[in-house]
Amino acid sequence: MASCTQVQVTVIGAGNVGSSLAQRIAEKDLADVVLLDVVSGRPQGLALDLIEARGIERHNRKISGTIDYTDTANSSVVVITAGLPRKPGLSRDDLLLTNAKIVRDTVRGAIAHSPDAVFVIVTNPLDVMTYLAWKTSGLPAHQVMGMAGVLDSARFQTFIAMELNVSAADVHATVLGGHGDLMVPLPRYSTVGGIPITELMDQATLDRLIDRTRNGGAEIVELMQTGSAFFAPASSAALMVEAILHNQSRLLPVAAYLQGEYGLNDVFIGVPCRIGCQGIENILEMPLTESEREALHRSAQSVRQNVDRALELLGNT
Numbered sequence: 001m002a003s004c005t006q007v008q009v010t011v012i013g014a015g016n017v018g019s020s021l022a023q024r025i026a027e028k029d030l031a032d033v034v035l036l037d038v039v040s041g042r043p044q045g046l047a048l049d050l051i052e053a054r055g056i057e058r059h060n061r062k063i064s065g066t067i068d069y070t071d072t073a074n075s076s077v078v079v080i081t082a083g084l085p086r087k088p089g090l091s092r093d094d095l096l097l098t099n100a101k102i103v104r105d106t107v108r109g110a111i112a113h114s115p116d117a118v119f120v121i122v123t124n125p126l127d128v129m130t131y132l133a134w135k136t137s138g139l140p141a142h143q144v145m146g147m148a149g150v151l152d153s154a155r156f157q158t159f160i161a162m163e164l165n166v167s168a169a170d171v172h173a174t175v176l177g178g179h180g181d182l183m184v185p186l187p188r189y190s191t192v193g194g195i196p197i198t199e200l201m202d203q204a205t206l207d208r209l210i211d212r213t214r215n216g217g218a219e220i221v222e223l224m225q226t227g228s229a230f231f232a233p234a235s236s237a238a239l240m241v242e243a244i245l246h247n248q249s250r251l252l253p254v255a256a257y258l259q260g261e262y263g264l265n266d267v268f269i270g271v272p273c274r275i276g277c278q279g280i281e282n283i284l285e286m287p288l289t290e291s292e293r294e295a296l297h298r299s300a301q302s303v304r305q306n307v308d309r310a311l312e313l314l315g316n317t
């Protein structure tokens with residue numbers, strides 16, 4: 001008899017990013033979704049709300065909300081969006097430790113019931129949390145990746161499209177490195193209809209767009225005052241989930257574990273990877289100029305320092 005088992009994705013953290021991601025996954029008909037949070041009632045309520053739109057959105061995906069990890073069993077992909085945002089009065093170290101503990105606990109909870117899942121980490125500080133998630137999981141490195149490069153590249157793509165008054169669909173933008181001030185937008189590898197943007201705008205314009213990309217998250221926080229970006233982050237994570245579930249071999253910039261690539265070792269950082277059903281199928285090494293390579297190394301150095309600090313803080317708990 002044919003099996004009726006449906007592919008399932010678990011989204012941990014039913015906050016802004018998590019709930020938008022659940023919506024995207026279900027409405028794009030990618031998979032059934034289990035939404036898990038520590039706050040009882042919230043994931044259940046959001047799931048019911050999403051289910052009540054099914055007739056209108058015309059899909060039959062199951063969406064359930066829970067606080068119990070046993071309900072997440074046998075997920076193909078687990079996305080971790082649980083965590084606290086940066087708040088006034090919360091020091092960088094407090095946030096690092098709090099989110100490190102949350103990521104550690106959620107990975108432990110999820111992996112116990114979905115040992116073969118591909119893990120996609122969204123929680124900030126992204127590259128650090130992806131490293132901790134991988135360490136905690138004991139999974140092969142190709143099964144753990146962080147979402148940031150897709151979002152940072154989408155922001156760069158948007159600003160280029162707005163500047164040149166062309167469709168974002170015709171712009172390909174490349175941003176490598178950590179998700180933070182030291183990210184590495186690569187204009188040489190960013191194109192409009194195949195033409196490098198270095199041919200289409202002067203240096204001052206390029207610098208302005210790069211700066212806006214680097215501060216993309218902060219610009220939205222500044223406008224919103226309470227809360228941070230979640231629509232584009234959810235779209236970015238959904239794109240990665242789709243590439244995994246549909247085994248698309250898409251080339252996407254994701255935080256991946258490096259073992260010598262780009263001259264870097266034992267660090268998760270944003271680089272272009274081929275993404276399929278196994279997770280990261282391989283890491284693409286783009287030829288970099290000396291200054292691009294230096295920028296990537298500077299970004300990796302800062303990630304590494306924060307990983308060490310997080311491990312030190314966790315060790316004291």
Ligand code: TXD
Nearest residue numbers: 013014015016017037038081082083122123124147148233
């Ligand atoms: O590019 C990127 N990687 C990012 C990262 C883009 C956008 C947001 N980025 C980060 O994702 C952000 O800095 C946060 O660390 C996470 C989630 O952002 P979101 O905007 O969704 O935060 P919310 O709305 O505060 O939601 C967090 C949820 C909330 O419902 C908590 O109750 C839940 O996480 N939470 C937990 N769920 C399960 N288990 C535990 N332990 C837990 N702790 C908190």
